[in-house]
Amino acid sequence: MLTINGLYAGYGKVEVLHGISLEVPKGKVVTLIGSNGAGKTTTMRAICGMIKPKSGDVQLNGKNVAGLDSHRIARAGLAHSPEGRRVFSTMSVRDNLTLGAFPRFTGARPKGDIKADLEKSLELFPRLKERQDQLAGTLSGGEQQMLAMARALMMNPDVILLDEPSMGLAPILVEEVFRIILRLKAEGITMLLVEQFAAAALNVADYGYVMENGRISLHGAADKLKNDPAVNEAYLGGANKH
Amino acid sequence: MDIFLQLTFSGIALGMIYAVIAFGYQLTFATSGTLNFGQGEALMLGALVGLSLAGNVMGGPYINYWLMIPLVMLFGALHGVVVERIGVQPSVKTKNEFGWIMSTIALAIIFKNVAENIWGKDDITFPSPVSTAPFEIFGARVQIMQVIVVVGALAIMLAVEMFNRKSIYGKAVVATANDSDAAGLMGINTAQVVTFSYALSSATAAFAGVLVAPLTLTGSTMGTALGLKAFAVAIIGGLTSGVGAIVGGLILGIAETLTGYYISTGYKEVPGLLLLLLVLAIKPSGLFGKTTIKKV
Numbered sequence: 001m002l003t004i005n006g007l008y009a010g011y012g013k014v015e016v017l018h019g020i021s022l023e024v025p026k027g028k029v030v031t032l033i034g035s036n037g038a039g040k041t042t043t044m045r046a047i048c049g050m051i052k053p054k055s056g057d058v059q060l061n062g063k064n065v066a067g068l069d070s071h072r073i074a075r076a077g078l079a080h081s082p083e084g085r086r087v088f089s090t091m092s093v094r095d096n097l098t099l100g101a102f103p104r105f106t107g108a109r110p111k112g113d114i115k116a117d118l119e120k121s122l123e124l125f126p127r128l129k130e131r132q133d134q135l136a137g138t139l140s141g142g143e144q145q146m147l148a149m150a151r152a153l154m155m156n157p158d159v160i161l162l163d164e165p166s167m168g169l170a171p172i173l174v175e176e177v178f179r180i181i182l183r184l185k186a187e188g189i190t191m192l193l194v195e196q197f198a199a200a201a202l203n204v205a206d207y208g209y210v211m212e213n214g215r216i217s218l219h220g221a222a223d224k225l226k227n228d229p230a231v232n233e234a235y236l237g238g239a240n241k242h
Numbered sequence: 243m244d245i246f247l248q249l250t251f252s253g254i255a256l257g258m259i260y261a262v263i264a265f266g267y268q269l270t271f272a273t274s275g276t277l278n279f280g281q282g283e284a285l286m287l288g289a290l291v292g293l294s295l296a297g298n299v300m301g302g303p304y305i306n307y308w309l310m311i312p313l314v315m316l317f318g319a320l321h322g323v324v325v326e327r328i329g330v331q332p333s334v335k336t337k338n339e340f341g342w343i344m345s346t347i348a349l350a351i352i353f354k355n356v357a358e359n360i361w362g363k364d365d366i367t368f369p370s371p372v373s374t375a376p377f378e379i380f381g382a383r384v385q386i387m388q389v390i391v392v393v394g395a396l397a398i399m400l401a402v403e404m405f406n407r408k409s410i411y412g413k414a415v416v417a418t419a420n421d422s423d424a425a426g427l428m429g430i431n432t433a434q435v436v437t438f439s440y441a442l443s444s445a446t447a448a449f450a451g452v453l454v455a456p457l458t459l460t461g462s463t464m465g466t467a468l469g470l471k472a473f474a475v476a477i478i479g480g481l482t483s484g485v486g487a488i489v490g491g492l493i494l495g496i497a498e499t500l501t502g503y504y505i506s507t508g509y510k511e512v513p514g515l516l517l518l519l520l521v522l523a524i525k526p527s528g529l530f531g532k533t534t535i536k537k538v
């Protein structure tokens with residue numbers, strides 16, 4: 001589904017990613033963990049076209065999309081719930097969700113039933129349903145996070161990138177977010193998940209990659225990584241909780 | 243009293259023209275953070291092209307005033323695309339923060355020179371599409387064309403607002419104005435949105451040109467002062483607020499006609515520009531300008 005090969009990218013002259021390779025097979029949830037500043041967000045930005053990779057392949061459905069503009073990569077089937085949420089703050093929750101389906105309106109992606117999908121995503125995120133006519137800028141941080149996820153789903157993407165969906169959320173909301181991720185997984189949605197809660201991420205994921213200083217240092221099946229002493233020490237706080 | 247009311251009505255008509263041009267500045271500023279300093283020349287070209295189609299110059303009139311309006315707006319849209327492609331895109335692509343300022347001013351001067359060569363340096367009368375005989379409201383004499391200017395100005399701004407709110411393409415424009423990177427992630431071609439907003443901006447200016455032309459004289463020099471004063475309106479009202487453009491336009495327009503009559507025509511522009519200086523000193527985001535709220 002999504003295959004990254006030898007990806008180099010950075011900001012200006014500073015190289016942050018030094019040859020990343022990873023794979024997100026169809027219907028699987030893959031997680032990318034690593035400490036702050038390891039380059040997880042940069043990896044996602046280079047995949048979705050927010051920044052242009054210096055070299056390397058980004059294969060989406062067998063097509064190399066590396067270097068394309070972000071709107072082209074989106075239309076090719078990649079949705080991204082970015083770091084910082086980036087909701088359209090002067091627009092209503094409903095309009096934000098509608099915009100998630102933009103390529104479906106214009107015929108760049110199969111149309112399907114946009115109305116039904118909008119109602120479905122409001123069911124999936126009841127907090128958004130209550131606030132559907134409110135401006136996105138007036139939502140709490142947690143609600144904005146859910147809106148960013150729901151908006152990304154509205155594209156009916158082939159792959160969805162979630163960059164720290166639990167960032168800054170109250171514990172009860174973090175649980176809700178992970179419950180939703182599990183539900184999406186059960187529906188067969190292909191996901192690349194970046195998370196600070198490495199243990200929880202490895203619990204929902206099929207496969208995991210560990211990132212250090214712009215390189216993949218370790219990868220393997222999620223339950224293998226969970227029990228790996230090094231991973232345990234560095235990212236799971238020593239004790240194998242959750 | 244009658245004369246005061248009459249001056250106020252004239253001020254409102256003039257102010258609504260300022261408002262439409264200011265609105266045009268806002269359209270491109272919202273999506274791209276840039277604007278066309280030749281907005282007044284877009285208005286001037288619109289008026290002169292309209293004159294050539296519907297006036298008795300160049301062997302015309304070819305069509306009547308009302309049918310001419312959509313054609314002039316189409317011309318305005320093409321003009322906007324040219325300005326964006328030549329004047330704005332290169333400096334945005336090379337991340338040259340201020341290049342577009344000089345390029346759009348340079349283009350404005352070129353357009354003015356071209357207009358001088360095609361239509362001459364003298365002002366030409368634009369035939370009025372409606373009776374020029376004034377009617378009376380509360381003892382003040384008002385021209386039908388002045389009413390048309392006010393209605394037309396409000397209509398074009400309302401139409402753009404409705405497009406932005408209701409249609410998916412309008413929503414894409416608003417999304418781009420909100421957060422261009424995030425809009426790209428939605429599959430929105432934000433570069434195209436910016437080009438579109440330049441087209442729309444120039445089209446509204448061209449529309450303002452054919453609205454105001456029957457009330458003033460038409461010629462290659464008509465746009466520069468209008469464009470500059472509308473820029474002041476955009477700053478006074480706030481570069482992000484449609485309501486601000488209207489209120490700012492009315493303040494400037496009315497202040498101008500009243501000062502022109504009661505004090506001296508030589509000073510008619512002073513009150514509005516003093517207000518501009520005041521706003522810049524006290525509330526630089528404009529009377530209606532929003533300071534964006536960001537949640538962490």
Ligand SMILES: Nc1ncnc2c1ncn2[C@@H]1O[C@H](COP(=O)(O)OP(=O)(O)O)[C@@H](O)[C@H]1O
Nearest residue numbers: 011014016034035036037038039040041042043
């Ligand atoms: N917009 C940016 N401009 C310059 N450097 C950046 C930018 N964003 C991130 N970086 C740098 O890139 C490195 C990786 O950051 P990031 O990808 O955000 O890490 P992570 O998401 O794993 O915490 C860090 O050293 C960070 O300082």
Ligand SMILES: [Mg+2]
Nearest residue numbers: 040041083164
């Ligand atoms: Mg990050």
